[in-house]
Amino acid sequence: MGRVLITGAAGFLGSHLCDRFLAEGHEVIGMDNLITGDLKNLEHLFKEERFEFYHHDVSKFIHVPGDLDYILHFASPASPIDYLKIPIQTLKVGSLGTHNCLGLARAKNARILVASTSEIYGDPHVHPQTEDYWGNVNPVGPRGVYDEAKRFQEAMTMAYHTYHGLETRIVRIFNTYGPRMRLNDGRVLPAFIGQALRGEDLTVFGDGSQTRSFCYVDDLVEGIYRLLMSDCADPVNVGNPDEITIGDFAEEIIKLTGTDQKVIYKDLPKDDPTQRRPDITKAREILGWEPKVSRAEGLKITYEYFKSLPEEELYKKEHKDFTDYSRK
Structure with missing residues (x-):
């Protein structure tokens, strides 16, 4: 099978991708600077002969010896708590980091998939969101550092595809959950x-x-x-179209956990999207893909994972100390 580089490998999604590509028989190189990632997500892989880990910031020049068949670029802060505290690093990994990954893919003649997100749609005026919708984004608002990093990332990727003929793929990821999420990362679930x-x-x-x-x-x-294995170079939404209000979702969590807490309300943050639901027609038609796991089933698995964490994880206010990165 192929040799794969996965950036952001110690993060929630990156670590699950490492698992999948190893299970498919590939050799996997995981790369992460561990700003928001955690080696605990990968420690079960260190015994694998087909797995290597590089501690590196992709915003700096990337050197990987030997051949590469695929690159998956998932390095980026993804939660509001993270990208609001390290906005410059967030912009750099989406711009310089993406440029470096694309340059490496060209040098290695590798196919590259970059992780975009539903944030490129901003607070959408089109519902559900289709891939041909250009979005409604405030570039100078608090979320702009993340939204615009992803929009630039898509533009740079497509430029390498059209100008250099590089094999590129762009996935637009909608809200995702499961084991290895950080308990206190600020995301709703x-x-x-x-x-x-x-x-x-x-x-x-x-x-x-x-x-x-x-x-x-x-x-x-x-x-x-x-x-990644398809022939589609255009962006593709990947997410679950089963939409729910945040209020109803809070009630689902209360029922799931068997607690008797109340729901309290606070002011909505600036530019917070009012609607978010993917149109996955393209994924169904081109990839033959649609989600299989119901929210009830997935939430049960995720809740059991969170319950299994050490008690100190419940009260940890911050996952990382961003002091060293705040001005870089």
Whole structure:
């Protein structure tokens, strides 16, 4: 099988991708600077002969000896807590990091898949979101550092495809969840479960009418794998179109955890999307893909994972100290 480089390998999605490509028989090189990633997500792989780990920041020049068949670029802060604290690093990994990965792919004659997200649609005026929608993004708002990094990433990737003839793939990832998520990373699902496990009331921002669509991680990884192996160079939405309001989702978490907390409401953050649901027609037609795991099934697995974590994880306010990166 092939030799694969996965950037952001110690993160939530990156580590699951390492598992999948090893299971498919590939040799895997995981790369991460561990700003937001955690080696605990990969420690089960260190005994594997076909797995290597490079501690490296992809915003700097990347050197990987030997041949490469595939590159999956998943290095980036992904939660609001992270990218609001390290905005410059977030922009650099989406721009310089992507440029370096594309240059490496060209040098190695490798196919590259870059991880974009539904954030390129911003607070959408089209619902559900189709790949031909250009989005509604505030480039100078607090979320702009992440949104515009992903939009630039797509533009740079497509430029390498059209100008250099590089084999590129672009996946637009919608809300994804599952084991190895960070409990206190600020995203809605781990935030709700963490509050429930601590016996706190669940915090809903806004009136709870905003919507999200949650895809279980195994389904997402399957869609990514199929896209990489396809002939489609255009962006493809991969996510679960089963939409739910945040208010109803909070009630689902309360029921799941068997707790009796209340839901409390706080002001909605600036530029927070009011609707988020993928149109996956293209994924169905081109990849033969659609999600298989129901939200009830996936949430049960994820809740059991969070319950198994050491108690100190419940009360950890921050996953990382960003002091060294805040001005870089």
